[in-house]
Amino acid sequence: MVRQPQRIIEAALINGIGPVMARDLLAMPENRWGLLRDRITDRRQGKDGLVARCMACDSEVYIKTARLRKMSRPLFAHYSGGDPDCRWHHGRRAAPDEVRAAQYQGRQESNFHRLMCEQIAEVVELDERHIRHTIAKYLPPTENKHGRYPDIYVEWKGCGAFAIEFQLSGTFQTEISARCKHYEYEGIPLLWILFGIDISAVVQQSFLDVIRRHRGNAFVFDPAAIAASKEQKTLMLTCYLQNAEGFDAPKLVRFDELTIPRSKLPFHEDRIVTPLLAEIERRRRPWFEALADWDHFAPLCNLDRQQGLLVAAAFSIVATANGKERNYASDHPNIRAMLNTYLHTGTLAPYTNLLTRLIANTSMVDLLGTTVGDHLRRHSAEQLVDEESSVEWRLLKHLLPEALDAVIRDELKYLDALPGWAITTNVSPPRPFQVISPPSAAPA
Ligand SMILES: [Zn+2]
Structure with a gap:
């Protein structure tokens, strides 16, 4: 059966940048369009970021991704509720609830999640700088309106506080944005730890979104990291650095030796700017x-x-x-x-x-x-x-x-x-x- 050709938004106007054509977007390296995608979502979440508007109907658009020949390709899409009469409109998006339901399939993942949190708690306590930590407890805000429930929150003597979030199989881009911006405003470094990333296969978009926020660093708490943490009595992580083809061989890194940029998303090596x-x-x-x-x-x-x-x-x-x-x-x-x-x-x-x-x-x-x-x-x-x-x-x-x-x-x-x-x-x-x-x- 021949599928109806989808109409695409051919150009969007991004504030501070100017018009960006769909073909410009396709020609960009992944990290370039990815950063635009992050920042458009940040703005949509009410934080600092970019506004992109469809050049046909002027309603706000975001950058969605579609898999094509195993590659993640970017395209502009209207937010739901955008002008249905726009000549570049291509129909309704799946309701978020449907996607959400498909996403949190089963308790297995949440049990595993709980175990990982406990495992991290165990190693942060080995460090003599450890003051206190919480697991999934409410953290009241200082700069934001509302607080959050970080998976792990640790306070250290000499290096301040640290929040850790586990990235499950398919956290939404909006959720990632909300958490990143929250901790940025609070001034608390946020470390995303990825679950079950398989770097030999095509890495899923939600992981890539997190990796980019960490400037091309994927952090994992795997058996090697657990063993090293116990030995060095501090939090150690396995870090995969992104390169042009995929990822470098993993390295063990100490949490307190990471660089913390203004975004408060630490990295071992900057694989975007450098x-x-x-x-x-x-x-x-x-x-x-x-x-x-x-x-x-x-x-x-x-x-x-x-x-x-x-x-x-x-x-x-x-x-x-x-x-x-x-x-x-x-x-x-x-x-x-x-x-x-x-x-x-x-x-x-x-x-x-x-x-x-x-x-x-x-x-x-x-x-x-x-x-x-x-x-x-x-x-x-x-x-x-x-x-x-x-x-x-x-x-x-x-x-x-x-x-x-x-x-x-x-x-x-x-x-x-x-x-x-x-x-x-x-x-x-x-x-x-x-x-x-x-x-x-x-x-x-
Ligand atoms: Zn439009």
Whole structure:
């Protein structure tokens, strides 16, 4: 039988980011769309996050996942109660109760759950820093309206409190969001421990959602972790680190050696930010190398001279924003003189909108208030390159995504990992120390 083709929402408008097409979403790596998915759900739960709206009917949408050829693929979907007349509407979702019923199948899981809680309680008590712990007891709020019932809650001398939640077979994304945000606001680190994850098979979406919140770390309390905890008299966990194909071989980690970011979801190694910044650096490295001894005339990596000068000017802006003033585009003593000259002669005139966007999204934003800003306005060509169709714009967006790719820029901001050169607000302490990982492909 041939199934009715489902209509899909072809584009959504995400606040702070702009329009995102369904095909953009499909082209994103899993962690990129996954973070958007998390944050849209967070917002829907009334916490800080993102609002996404269907571009046909303006009602709110979220990112749902569908399995296709064993891969989890993202697509926008209306929340139930969205506009039924929307031309991209594709019918009713299953009622949450039906799904919930299917999810909590049986008491076996809850018995196992109870045993695991007791097992954790037993090892946290071995640590001399242990002050007290509770199992599934009400924890009154300090910042939120309501309290919660963490599976395990521990207070430690010297390292504050810690909450642990066990992720059962299919906790809802909304539930995951609610708990993550709750503990973030309370300022209590939350550790999700996964039950029965099988990393040799396709890992289910609800696990992946939790793993991403922990920056690509999957924590398990398995027999190896129990044995190590007893031996070291503290809470040890088995940690699977996500890589491009699946997961690394497991490692034993101590709970008190994990990094705790602003989200309060600890990790052993950041498998989201680190690979992303490394990948961007890889894209840029050959360009910095080519620019280092460019004579301002010969074709730069197969570009014509005007395009080459644009790239050289853009990289000069970035290097200078990074505190290492460079002028790759001319012999002028500084980038201001270089930019003003090329704008005045018309060489960079087709790119004034691109250069303005770039400068506005770097620590060099103040340039726009100088003669450079005047020149950008005055010498703007009639035919400007645009973001959608120009080769130059696409190239620079790819090479300098921290400033020019709205989705990546926003993601790095959210993860507190936007490099100092791409931060526009005036930060008082010296910039290099604000940065988690500065682009080392910038010239030394
Ligand atoms: Zn719609």
